[in-house]
Amino acid sequence: MVMVHPVANAKANHVFRALADPTRRAIFENLSRRGEQTVHSLTRHAGVSQPAVSKHLTVLKRARLVRHRREGRETHYRADADALAPMVNWLEQYGAFWRERFERLEGLLERMDG
Amino acid sequence: MVMVHPVANAKANHVFRALADPTRRAIFENLSRRGEQTVHSLTRHAGVSQPAVSKHLTVLKRARLVRHRREGRETHYRADADALAPMVNWLEQYGAFWRERFERLEGLLERMDG
DNA sequence: ATGAACCATAACCATATGGTTATGAATTGT
DNA sequence: ACAATTCATAACCATATGGTTATGGTTCAT
Numbered sequence: 001m002v003m004v005h006p007v008a009n010a011k012a013n014h015v016f017r018a019l020a021d022p023t024r025r026a027i028f029e030n031l032s033r034r035g036e037q038t039v040h041s042l043t044r045h046a047g048v049s050q051p052a053v054s055k056h057l058t059v060l061k062r063a064r065l066v067r068h069r070r071e072g073r074e075t076h077y078r079a080d081a082d083a084l085a086p087m088v089n090w091l092e093q094y095g096a097f098w099r100e101r102f103e104r105l106e107g108l109l110e111r112m113d114g
Numbered sequence: 115m116v117m118v119h120p121v122a123n124a125k126a127n128h129v130f131r132a133l134a135d136p137t138r139r140a141i142f143e144n145l146s147r148r149g150e151q152t153v154h155s156l157t158r159h160a161g162v163s164q165p166a167v168s169k170h171l172t173v174l175k176r177a178r179l180v181r182h183r184r185e186g187r188e189t190h191y192r193a194d195a196d197a198l199a200p201m202v203n204w205l206e207q208y209g210a211f212w213r214e215r216f217e218r219l220e221g222l223l224e225r226m227d228g
Numbered sequence: 229a230t231g232a233a234c235c236a237t238a239a240c241c242a243t244a245t246g247g248t249t250a251t252g253a254a255t256t257g258t
Numbered sequence: 259a260c261a262a263t264t265c266a267t268a269a270c271c272a273t274a275t276g277g278t279t280a281t282g283g284t285t286c287a288t
Contacts, residue, residue, distance in 0.1 A: 013136055020134030021276080022127055025204075032208045039235060052277060054236055073234045073285040084209040090139075091205070094146045095198040135246080153265060166247060168266055187255040187264045 011064075012086035018063035019087070023048060024056045028065055031079035038074040125178075126200035132177035133201070137162060138170045142179055145193035152188040 019025050023046065030045055031037060039057065043050045057077055060066040064083040069076045133139050137160065144159055145151060153171065157164045171191055174180040178197040183190045 016130075016134050016139070020130050023276080025130070029208055040233085048276085049278065050235070051237080051279085055276080058236090070235095073283095075235065079208075081209050084205060087201075088205060088209065091198060091202060094143055094193075095195045095202065137246080154263085162246085163248065164265070165249085165267080169246080172266090184265095187253095189265065 009086065009090075012090055014063040015065065015083060015087050016090075018059050018065055021056070021059075023052075024060060027053065027056055028060060028079055031066060031077060032081065036069075036076050036078040038076055040074065042077065123200065123204075126204055128177040129179065129197060129201050130204075132173050132179055135170070135173075137166075138174060141167065141170055142174060142193055145180060145191060146195065150183075150190050150192040152190055154188065156191065 019028065027042055027046060030042060039050065039053055042057075043053045046053050046056075048056075057066060057068070061068065065080060066077050067080050069078075133142070141156055141160060144156060153164065153167055156171075157167045160167050160170075171180060171182070175182065179194060180191050181194050183192075
């Protein structure tokens with residue numbers, strides 16, 4: 001059990017900020033549900049212009065929430081759920097009710113596989 | 115297992131927005147760790163002015179992340195971790211890696227007390 | 229070769245955001 | 259009664275944010 005000092009955690013900050021915007025969250029949700037997509041495809045469902053989508057993707061990229069892959073003239077983006085870890089860790093620390101539930105299960109697992 | 119349409123979830127929106135700011139997150143962390151506190155007490159650890167703290171508390175209040183109780187001239191605030199549920203639910207849906215971990219533990223619990 | 233498609237960036241704009249100081253209302257202490 | 263404490267709100271300000279249109283560089287199709 002690692003104890004994290006409440007001092008500004010840069011990684012967590014990026015993730016929290018990135019997911020604060022509903023349009024950005026929708027883009028991430030889209031990538032999570034329907035898998036890898038081009039900017040063009042994302043734009044069609046985003047409700048905002050292509051440059052806006054590109055900028056949102058840049059923010060998600062800085063938070064490591066998405067990765068990209070160039071293929072010819074199109075860029076394919078995919079969600080990287082592992083980058084949610086800082087947010088999950090934060091909830092583990094400060095979400096008391098939820099933490100209890102989690103730790104109860106955690107302890108149970110440990111007792112199981114010895 | 116409830117399926118939530120990705121349409122703007124107002125509750126989740128408030129929670130995500132409220133926790134996006136590091137100062138606000140620090141205030142919530144403070145309340146979670148040290149329990150109920152007055153605005154004055156919170157201000158001493160916040161690094162910003164008292165009015166700034168009050169405004170942050172208003173935002174947290176709208177997200178239901180804190181509750182308050184007037185007692186004479188001071189207002190006592192406390193964290194309400196249950197309000198984190200929308201964020202946890204969102205992670206359950208879109209945090210693939212984490213979801214697996216969670217469901218594995220969830221299933222284990224069911225088999226135990228089943 | 230030329231035009232269309234795809235994407236990122238630049239330039240710009242309106243509004244939101246997070247901070248400040250000033251102030252006032254209510255409560256407490258002297 | 260009067261001064262001090264606590265808190266919220268008002269007024270204000272600088273900057274961040276999220277959107278737009280314009281543009282240019284690649285890549286693909288014809």
